[in-house]
Amino acid sequence: MTETEEPVWKRDFPYQAVGEDEVTRREFARFLVAGAGVMAAGNVGFAAWTQLRTINTGEPREIIALSEVPVGETHLFRYPTEADPAVLVRLGDREVAAFSQKCTHLGCVVYFEAEENRWHCPCHEGNFDARTGEVLSGPPPRPLGKIEVELRGDTVWALGADL
Numbered sequence: 001m002t003e004t005e006e007p008v009w010k011r012d013f014p015y016q017a018v019g020e021d022e023v024t025r026r027e028f029a030r031f032l033v034a035g036a037g038v039m040a041a042g043n044v045g046f047a048a049w050t051q052l053r054t055i056n057t058g059e060p061r062e063i064i065a066l067s068e069v070p071v072g073e074t075h076l077f078r079y080p081t082e083a084d085p086a087v088l089v090r091l092g093d094r095e096v097a098a099f100s101q102k103c104t105h106l107g108c109v110v111y112f113e114a115e116e117n118r119w120h121c122p123c124h125e126g127n128f129d130a131r132t133g134e135v136l137s138g139p140p141p142r143p144l145g146k147i148e149v150e151l152r153g154d155t156v157w158a159l160g161a162d163l
């Protein structure tokens with residue numbers, strides 16, 4: 001059979017569908033458009049998710065009376081939900097700071113080391129600044145999740161969290 005000859009099956013079934021040659025291209029184009037649409041929707045969803053993660057979450061809530069936390073001591077609580085372990089430290093007479101207790105490396109629990117004035121993660125020796133939660137050393141890729149706190153009289157309030 002030469003290239004100009006029709007195949008046997010075409011001779012036996014000499015019916016030509018309308019636009020037979022374009023079907024494959026159209027389907028290919030549809031797959032391309034559908035694939036691009038799915039990727040675009042995925043990108044939009046991912047961008048929204050990352051934005052929502054950094055939005056200030058949590059309702060203003062009383063945490064503890066300041067007088068119950070001696071200077072240099074901590075108080076464990078949960079914020080913004082009962083599933084979020086958090087820790088407050090009293091750094092001075094009227095100075096407090098609060099953070100998520102989860103290390104930003106692999107999620108171990110961080111502890112306050114008063115003598116070093118830092119948060120310490122024993123899992124891989126990660127260290128964070130006591131006041132700001134910024135990474136001082138070790139593998140954590142970002143600061144501790146911060147909980148905004150405010151003193152109202154003798155009461156410590158949590159106002160929101162950036163976890």
Ligand code: FES
Nearest residue numbers: 103105106121126
């Ligand atoms: S989990 Fe905290 S340093 Fe690795």
